[in-house]
Structure formats: C-alpha cells, structure tokens
Amino acid sequence: MAKPVLDFWYDFASTYSFLSAMRIAPLAEAEGVTVRWRPFLLGPIFQSQNMTTSPFVTFPLKGRNMWRDMERLADEIGISFRRPSVFPQNSLLAARVAMAGMDEGWGEDFTRATYVAEFSDGRTISEPGVIADVLGKLKLPVDATLALAQSDNNKSKLRAQTKQAQKLELFGAPSFTTADGEMFWGNDRLERALRWAKRG
Amino acid sequence: MAKPVLDFWYDFASTYSFLSAMRIAPLAEAEGVTVRWRPFLLGPIFQSQNMTTSPFVTFPLKGRNMWRDMERLADEIGISFRRPSVFPQNSLLAARVAMAGMDEGWGEDFTRATYVAEFSDGRTISEPGVIADVLGKLKLPVDATLALAQSDNNKSKLRAQTKQAQKLELFGAPSFTTADGEMFWGNDRLERALRWAKRG
Numbered sequence: 001m002a003k004p005v006l007d008f009w010y011d012f013a014s015t016y017s018f019l020s021a022m023r024i025a026p027l028a029e030a031e032g033v034t035v036r037w038r039p040f041l042l043g044p045i046f047q048s049q050n051m052t053t054s055p056f057v058t059f060p061l062k063g064r065n066m067w068r069d070m071e072r073l074a075d076e077i078g079i080s081f082r083r084p085s086v087f088p089q090n091s092l093l094a095a096r097v098a099m100a101g102m103d104e105g106w107g108e109d110f111t112r113a114t115y116v117a118e119f120s121d122g123r124t125i126s127e128p129g130v131i132a133d134v135l136g137k138l139k140l141p142v143d144a145t146l147a148l149a150q151s152d153n154n155k156s157k158l159r160a161q162t163k164q165a166q167k168l169e170l171f172g173a174p175s176f177t178t179a180d181g182e183m184f185w186g187n188d189r190l191e192r193a194l195r196w197a198k199r200g
Numbered sequence: 201m202a203k204p205v206l207d208f209w210y211d212f213a214s215t216y217s218f219l220s221a222m223r224i225a226p227l228a229e230a231e232g233v234t235v236r237w238r239p240f241l242l243g244p245i246f247q248s249q250n251m252t253t254s255p256f257v258t259f260p261l262k263g264r265n266m267w268r269d270m271e272r273l274a275d276e277i278g279i280s281f282r283r284p285s286v287f288p289q290n291s292l293l294a295a296r297v298a299m300a301g302m303d304e305g306w307g308e309d310f311t312r313a314t315y316v317a318e319f320s321d322g323r324t325i326s327e328p329g330v331i332a333d334v335l336g337k338l339k340l341p342v343d344a345t346l347a348l349a350q351s352d353n354n355k356s357k358l359r360a361q362t363k364q365a366q367k368l369e370l371f372g373a374p375s376f377t378t379a380d381g382e383m384f385w386g387n388d389r390l391e392r393a394l395r396w397a398k399r400g
Contacts, residue, residue, distance in 0.1 A: 062385075169261050171261035171265065
C-alpha cells in the first residue's frame with residue numbers, strides 16, 4: 001500500500017512556518033507519512049482578501065504576542081530564534097529557489113537552511129546574496145541555481161502552486177492539506193494533520 | 201506555599217473559548233494550578249483596533265476553516281458542537297451574569313452551561329430567555345440573578361475587568377495570563393499556560 005501523503009504549504013515570510021519546517025520531517029517519519037513540501041506565496045492571497053500586509057503588522061498587539069510566542073515555542077523545541085529587523089520579508093526569490101529545488105531533491109534542505117538564515121540568524125532573505133550564501137553552504141552551484149530559479153518555466157510552476165493554494169482556500173501559513181480534502185491551518189495543527197493523513 | 205494561579209480570559213462570543221472552558225478545570229487540577237475565570241468583552245478591544253466584528257466574519261476563508269476546525273477539535277475531546285445560526289453573538293448579558301456568579305461560587309458552572317447552550321445546542325445567548333433557562337437548570341433564582349447581573353455595581357465590575365484585559369494587551373480570546381506577566385493566546389496554548397503558571 002502506498003504511504004499516506006500530507007501537503008505542507010509554507011511561505012518563507014511566515015514565522016510559524018519556520019517552526020513547522022524544522023519539526024515536520026521526524027514527526028512525519030514517525031507516523032509513516034510522506035510530506036510534499038509546497039512553497040507558495042501568501043501575498044496574492046492576502047491581497048485577494050483586501051489585506052495589504054501580515055495581520056501581525058496590521059494588528060500590533062497580535063504581532064507583539066506572536067514574537068513572544070515564537071521565543072517560547074522555539075525554546076521549547078530547542079531551536080535558536082531571532083526576530084529579523086525586516087518583517088514580513090519578501091519571500092519571492094526564496095520561494096522560487098525552493099520550487100526549483102523540489103524537483104532536484106534539495107528543496108527541503110534549502111527550505112530549512114533559508115528559514116534558519118531568516119529566523120535564527122536574523123538575515124534578510126530577499127537579498128540574493130543571502131540566498132547565495134545558503135546555496136553555497138548546501139554545495140549547490142550558485143549562479144546556475146539562481147538562473148534555474150528565475151527561469152520562465154520555474155516561475156510559472158510557483159505561480160501554478162500559489163493558484164492551487166488559492167483553489168484549496170488556504171488563507172495562511174503553514175497549512176496542511178490531505179488527499180481527502182481536509183485543511184489544517186497553523187503550526188499547532190501539524191500533529192493532527194499528520195494523524196489525519198495517516199488514518200486517511 | 202500558595203498554589204500557582206492562572207487567569208483565564210474568555211468572551212462568550214468566542215468559539216475557541218468554549219473549548220477551553222470545557223477543558224480547563226481537570227487540566228488545572230492535574231497541574232495543581234488555581235484558575236481565575238475572567239469573563240470580559242472583546243467588542244471594545246476589537247473596536248479599539250478598528251475591527252467592527254470577528255476576524256472570522258471579516259475573512260470568510262478563515263471563518264470557514266474555523267468552523268471545520270471546531271468540529272474536529274470538539275470531536276477529539278468528545279463534546280457536542282453545533283454551529284449557531286448567529287455568529288458572533290452579543291455576549292454582554294452572559295458576561296454580566298458570569299461576573300456576578302464568580303463572587304457567588306456558581307460562575308464556572310454558569311459559564312460552561314452557557315457555552316453548551318450556545319455551541320452545543322446552537323441557541324442565541326443574547327436572548328434573556330436562554331440565559332433564564334441556563335440559570336433555571338443550575339437551580340438559581342432567575343429574576344433575582346438577572347437583577348443582580350444588571351445592577352450598576354456588577355456592570356461596573358465587568359467594565360473594569362474588560363479595562364484590565366485591555367491593559368494586559370489582550371487582543372483575542374481565550375487568553376491566559378500569569379502572575380509573572382506572560383500572556384498566552386488561544387485554546388491551543390492552554391496546556392503551555394498551565395505549565396508556565398506552575399513553574400512560575
């Protein structure tokens with residue numbers, strides 16, 4: 001029998017997606033669930049709901065609590081967390097590179113390393129130099145990979161993935177979707193989403 | 201040594217507060233934490249952030265997911281859940297009655313029974329007849345209790361409690377606050393809030 005599958009939708013601008021990206025692999029392994037990593041862009045989805053930026057910026061009290069909550073949760077799972085000076089960050093380049101990497105087998109590692117650059121090291125991932133550093137650490141050819149990420153074919157793949165997210169009615173990240181049409185929103189639903197996919 | 205204390209802030213309009221109200225007593229007992237039940241009104245807090253209604257109404261995709269999420273979570277803890285025809289409900293009367301009940305020792309029971317009327321039975325708790333039914337089931341004198349709830353003294357207590365919530369920078373419900381100044385937002389943070397209070 002084929003292993004059950006869970007789709008993991010994330011945006012590189014999303015703080016709670018960082019936590020899920022760092023947690024999901026061992027949890028999925030333990031449940032016997034295959035994860036499909038699905039970078040997408042929340043920007044167009046927010047815009048279609050008349051939101052011009054993250055709710056954490058629009059509602060400062062919510063934002064302040066989110067940063068404290070991130071500190072507590074990162075501490076709980078033993079990962080380093082630093083609030084970047086820019087939030088939310090433009091995640092387009094990172095999402096394109098991750099998209100390209102999924103076909104080539106290094107997409108997961110790139111995703112984790114980019115989130116660490118952003119939310120553990122506090123770097124600005126919209127800067128190509130930061131992405132180049134991440135690619136270098138992963139021993140990937142920087143120029144060729146950036147060219148691949150910016151190719152028309154890869155750009156349209158990311159657009160299609162974001163369209164699919166919209167069709168699935170995703171409104172935030174991280175989100176998890178199952179083959180039988182369930183959608184779970186938020187890092188705090190990760191374990192439940194995996195169990196749901198497993199019992200499928 | 202005095203038992204550690206956790207303040208549990210809830211609004212009767214809030215779906216996730218219903219789940220916390222049904223879960224908190226045995227969990228707190230197990231952790232040895234005393235819970236202070238604190239009804240308050242989210243309305244003025246939303247208004248001060250230029251929100252005219254619940255985010256679950258303003259953002260329909262978020263709302264749709266919330267109702268499904270409530271079904272799943274209620275199922276998980278074995279409580280009956282029904283989406284009421286009115287959402288969000290005007291929670292003023294229920295909050296006033298709960299406030300009066302806290303001093304008299306029946307506030308917790310009233311809170312749970314009112315949430316059950318609203319979210320298990322789908323009734324409209326802004327209707328005095330529904331609150332009267334709840335009071336009747338708890339064997340409380342209906343007219344005298346409603347009069348007490350609507351007294352100037354009790355009204356100003358609820359106003360003061362809502363002001364305190366604002367001062368604590370609460371922006372949603374349920375929220376949990378500890379003696380050392382931590383604030384946890386959301387039913388999914390209940391267990392962590394209790395552990396924090398305990399180690400406090």
